[in-house]
Amino acid sequence: MTYAIIGFGKIGQALARAFARSGIDVSVATTRDPESFASAAAAIGPGVTPKTLAEAVKADIIFLAVRFQSHPDVAKALPSWQGKIIVDVTNAYGVPPEQLGGRPSSEVVAQAFTGARLVKGFNHLVAAVLDQDPAVNGGRRVVFLASDDDGAADEIGALAENLGFAPIKLGGLSEGGLLVLARGNSWGRLVFKDLVKFD
Template identity: 60%
Template structure:
């Protein structure tokens, strides 16, 4: 399984730290050329590799960590997203009318035709995402939701590999609504920094 993070701002870099901590290779890309990202990527760790957007999108699993308004530009970079898993780590701080009455991830899914979309890693601030997720014998929780159950399982496995405790919330319009930010409406689980103890 290959991984890419698209977007190399605070959240993208925080996720890159999580991969580097576990020596898991991940490609990072943004609108900027790879050589502009390379020094920061190298500083995070040797498993974090800056590439062009086109090369990054060859990964099996792509984490979207771009500002919400840019996701459609990313979507246009591939003619088909079939066979790809897209993890939506964005929060939609846009007016509700721009979302066609949908939750943000359902809106995003329309742009990534054929992809299996999972909402995840969006409810924590970047500093918490970047920090070691193992705290006082517990693992920091990340919430996952999606309409394709088969897509959630490998994302949960990745979250576990990164040291987090994945908690599945069900479909996007059910449990997923708990971690969605739309306009000025924040789901009740946004920013909840929870830990799960080992059984």
């Protein structure tokens, strides 16, 4: 299984550090030349490889860590996303609900990535919290996952565990997904909640 993070701002870098901590190789990409962020990637760890967007989208599992407004540009990188899992880390905070046609933002993202299996996840924590070691006082930091594809949610749940997090599945995008959704000037009840699970 191969992994990529599209977007290398604070959230993208926090995710890259989670992969590096766990010793799992990951590609990172933006719409810019990889040379422009190669030193930042190298500083995180040897398993974090800067790539072009065209190279990064060859991965099996892709974390979408760009601004919500930029997701259509990333979606154009492939004619079909069949066989891939997209982890939607975006938030549509500030985007009017009318612009989304009243739908959850992840449904809008899913429509753009034709053929992909989409999981909403890792978006409810601010970058500074996501950046921390998920092992907290003998427990593990919670990440919420929502998807209309149970198999994809299970795969990302297993990956989250490998990254040291405690995944909690919330159900479909239009049900549990609304709990971790930010759009317009409001956010779901679980957004910004930093929870720790003790096994």
